Amino acid sequence: MELNDYNNSVKEWADALFRFACKCTGNEEDARDVVQNSFEVLWQKREQVAPAKAKAFLFQVAYNQSVDNYRKQRRVSYKETVDDNRSILQGQSDLKRVLERALTKLDEQARALVLLKDYEGYNYEEIGQITGLNESQVKVYLHRARKVLKDYLVSVEHVI
Amino acid sequence: MVNMENYEEYMMMYADGELKEAEIKALMAFVDAYPELRKELEAYTATKLLSDTTLLYTNKEALLKTPPASGRNIGLRTWWMYAAAAAVLLFAITIIRQNGDAIDSPVIANTQTEQPASTQTPVINNTIQKDSNTEELHSIPASSVTNENSIAKAKSKKQKVNKPAIIEKLIEEPRVVKEETIVQQPVYKTENEPVQEVIAQQTTQPNGIEETTSAPVETINNEPQKQKKRLLDLLPINKNKKEGVSMIANALTKRIENVTDNLKDTDVKLKIGNKEIFIVKL
Numbered sequence: 001m002e003l004n005d006y007n008n009s010v011k012e013w014a015d016a017l018f019r020f021a022c023k024c025t026g027n028e029e030d031a032r033d034v035v036q037n038s039f040e041v042l043w044q045k046r047e048q049v050a051p052a053k054a055k056a057f058l059f060q061v062a063y064n065q066s067v068d069n070y071r072k073q074r075r076v077s078y079k080e081t082v083d084d085n086r087s088i089l090q091g092q093s094d095l096k097r098v099l100e101r102a103l104t105k106l107d108e109q110a111r112a113l114v115l116l117k118d119y120e121g122y123n124y125e126e127i128g129q130i131t132g133l134n135e136s137q138v139k140v141y142l143h144r145a146r147k148v149l150k151d152y153l154v155s156v157e158h159v160i
Numbered sequence: 161m162v163n164m165e166n167y168e169e170y171m172m173m174y175a176d177g178e179l180k181e182a183e184i185k186a187l188m189a190f191v192d193a194y195p196e197l198r199k200e201l202e203a204y205t206a207t208k209l210l211s212d213t214t215l216l217y218t219n220k221e222a223l224l225k226t227p228p229a230s231g232r233n234i235g236l237r238t239w240w241m242y243a244a245a246a247a248v249l250l251f252a253i254t255i256i257r258q259n260g261d262a263i264d265s266p267v268i269a270n271t272q273t274e275q276p277a278s279t280q281t282p283v284i285n286n287t288i289q290k291d292s293n294t295e296e297l298h299s300i301p302a303s304s305v306t307n308e309n310s311i312a313k314a315k316s317k318k319q320k321v322n323k324p325a326i327i328e329k330l331i332e333e334p335r336v337v338k339e340e341t342i343v344q345q346p347v348y349k350t351e352n353e354p355v356q357e358v359i360a361q362q363t364t365q366p367n368g369i370e371e372t373t374s375a376p377v378e379t380i381n382n383e384p385q386k387q388k389k390r391l392l393d394l395l396p397i398n399k400n401k402k403e404g405v406s407m408i409a410n411a412l413t414k415r416i417e418n419v420t421d422n423l424k425d426t427d428v429k430l431k432i433g434n435k436e437i438f439i440v441k442l
Contacts, residue, residue, distance in 0.1 A: 010220055010224055011220060014220050014223060015215070015216050015217050017217070018215065018216070018217035019215045036222075036223065039223045043225060096210065118208050118209035118211075119209060119211045123178065142172070142176060143172045146172045146175055146176070146204060147172070150200075150204050153203055
């Protein structure tokens, strides 16, 4: 990867990486640190990373840092600090707010899998490469996460 | 096939977008067959998150990288280029200055000024005489052979005979040449004539020949420059051409001297930007 490839990666993937880190860490400040560290690692390893693999590499680093960060700090303020305020400010729909809240019910790994699947559109194999899981594990973990989210949606719907 | 045991997995895979076209059709057919499962399918589909495109990373410019100090590297390379150029220049100046001392009296250049143009090289005359003698030892008395006659008679063979002699003169020292001319003549003579005839022949040569034969004696007598001057005379070219060559040599010598003088008054400075690296005063 050359300098131009790296800079193109910044322009193309910084926002997506930041959104992914925000949802994973539940904190914009931590998410910013995750993005900076991810690109710094990419720059240091640029000679070993092909331009086509830059995005996966960035998400892999961000995933590891987010999960580690989450595991260390055991953040529980995800919903209050980021999602609810943003949802209110931006007038998101009820369904989206419920889904954001449902994400807090997932562990950090399941949340990352759902985000990689829904936000970035990776398939099971690609998610496995990013997270270090095999394809079957990804499928199982994702389905568990889907079931949690679905159950939450149905329960809220019943309450509402 | 989709059935009551695995429909939920199909629904989750449908939400993940991992089902193929045929599998999607099979799932839809199964849901049509069991309408009470449609709400569950819609719930799984609703769990698909949509990216929040309003959430943007600000200050991306801080993440961008610029070429890492390439200017300094280029500057270093440029410095080495200047240093190499300066070294070559100093080397050339040193050689020119060293050669300047040796060029003070170039061999060819002085031939014009010091050597009379009318003098013929004794070597050529001797060899010509030798040739004429070897040809006419028995038919013509040695005393009657003049230098001009011998030249005229040996005219056709002059080039062939003179060339080796010239090469010998150019390669060897004049003293050796003189020895050759002296020693070889008796060899020729002793083959056919008594030694006395040779001596008589040499003594009875006309004045022109005596003058020419006396020239090598002068050259032997401790004047190497004059011996060198004769190198130009040894060349088988006309007088006018020799003079032309001498003029060219003189002009080149003067030009080299001028260049050398100019360099002596010149300072060589190596500057990078506004910074002087070193100065060489010549």
